[in-house]
Amino acid sequence: MKALLLEQHVREQHETLSASIQDIETFQLPSGNVVVDIHWSSLNYKDALAITGKGKIIRQFPMVPGIDFAGVIHHSEDPRFHIGQHVLLTGWGVGETHWGGLAEQAKVSGEWLTPLPQQLSARQAMIIGTAGFTAMLCVMALEQGGVTPESGEIAVTGASGGVGSTAITLLSQLGYSVTAISSKPDNQDYLLSLGAKKVLPTREFDQPSRPLATQRWAGVIDTVGGAILATLLAQMRYNGTVAACGMANNSTLTTSVMPFILRNVRLQGVESVTVPASKRLAIWQRLQTLLPDFFYQQASNEITLGQVVEYANKLINNQITGRTIVKIR
Numbered sequence: 001m002k003a004l005l006l007e008q009h010v011r012e013q014h015e016t017l018s019a020s021i022q023d024i025e026t027f028q029l030p031s032g033n034v035v036v037d038i039h040w041s042s043l044n045y046k047d048a049l050a051i052t053g054k055g056k057i058i059r060q061f062p063m064v065p066g067i068d069f070a071g072v073i074h075h076s077e078d079p080r081f082h083i084g085q086h087v088l089l090t091g092w093g094v095g096e097t098h099w100g101g102l103a104e105q106a107k108v109s110g111e112w113l114t115p116l117p118q119q120l121s122a123r124q125a126m127i128i129g130t131a132g133f134t135a136m137l138c139v140m141a142l143e144q145g146g147v148t149p150e151s152g153e154i155a156v157t158g159a160s161g162g163v164g165s166t167a168i169t170l171l172s173q174l175g176y177s178v179t180a181i182s183s184k185p186d187n188q189d190y191l192l193s194l195g196a197k198k199v200l201p202t203r204e205f206d207q208p209s210r211p212l213a214t215q216r217w218a219g220v221i222d223t224v225g226g227a228i229l230a231t232l233l234a235q236m237r238y239n240g241t242v243a244a245c246g247m248a249n250n251s252t253l254t255t256s257v258m259p260f261i262l263r264n265v266r267l268q269g270v271e272s273v274t275v276p277a278s279k280r281l282a283i284w285q286r287l288q289t290l291l292p293d294f295f296y297q298q299a300s301n302e303i304t305l306g307q308v309v310e311y312a313n314k315l316i317n318n319q320i321t322g323r324t325i326v327k328i329r
Helices: 045-052 122-144 162-173 185-194 225-236 258-261 277-291 293-298 305-316
Strands: 002-011 014-023 034-041 068-076 084-088 105-108 153-158 178-182 198-200 217-222 237-246 265-271 300-304 323-327
Touching: 002 045, 002 305, 014 305, 034 045, 034 084, 034 122, 034 305, 045 305, 084 105, 084 122, 122 162, 122 217, 122 237, 122 277, 122 293, 122 323, 153 162, 153 277, 162 178, 162 185, 162 217, 162 277, 162 305, 162 323, 178 185, 185 293, 198 323, 225 258, 225 293, 293 300, 300 305, 305 323
Parallel strands: 153 178, 153 217, 178 198, 217 237, 237 265, 300 323
Antiparallel strands: 002 014, 034 068, 034 105, 034 323, 068 084
């Protein structure tokens, strides 16, 4: 089988990383009780960090990256899954500590697999992927915080990326008024087509802010962190909720307790890697129900396994809009 293999080389105390398509024997696959023939995978920001070596995502080599995949069961020792069944996987450390989805096959624990919802194709599932799954969790965090469409405007940062694009679409479908915040001015028409009511440039939010500013947002889905998140916190309306799921801009947050104490603001962290298997199918079924057909056409780029390294560099350099899916078979 073919796979994108990451290898680390140490020469004269210097570490270098290589990424190449290689033929892997099935017996080389790591431990697991289910083997999946992968049809589609995707390229996420975390994958791009791993492939380019820009982030310490992988600590054991060799490694097959790819935190998402969708395919068909080839062999199963788990009674919950049978040969020929369509499944998907996101998270669980796959592509980081366990060989991942940028390969023709994967061997994983059945605990990590989710049956593919009936109305979703494997291709559509990967257009959603970890990014869309995370976006749905962020929307649910706003709902759990009591933020309704009547509460006021919702801001989405990193709006042109996978999480941002999906979040805008989901919120719009649920009736929320969404403002997209993006560093890509050329993407205004794209973001409006997904359902954003307005598009604002990142530069309006990336400077240090006062602890409290004019109340503006009922909710925020933030994928970037840093000064932008601090500014948005200062602009939150009373009883607002911020769902923070990324740190593409900066992992540091310099703020004060004032928004939380004086305006009753909630800052909710969102992670998607270890969401219990018992909850995942319901989340995927909600994604299947909410996302319209046009989303799958407008928010995706399709590449081959051989193009992954090239596109990983583009993603790191902020040259990709929406989701990038990888056709494996």
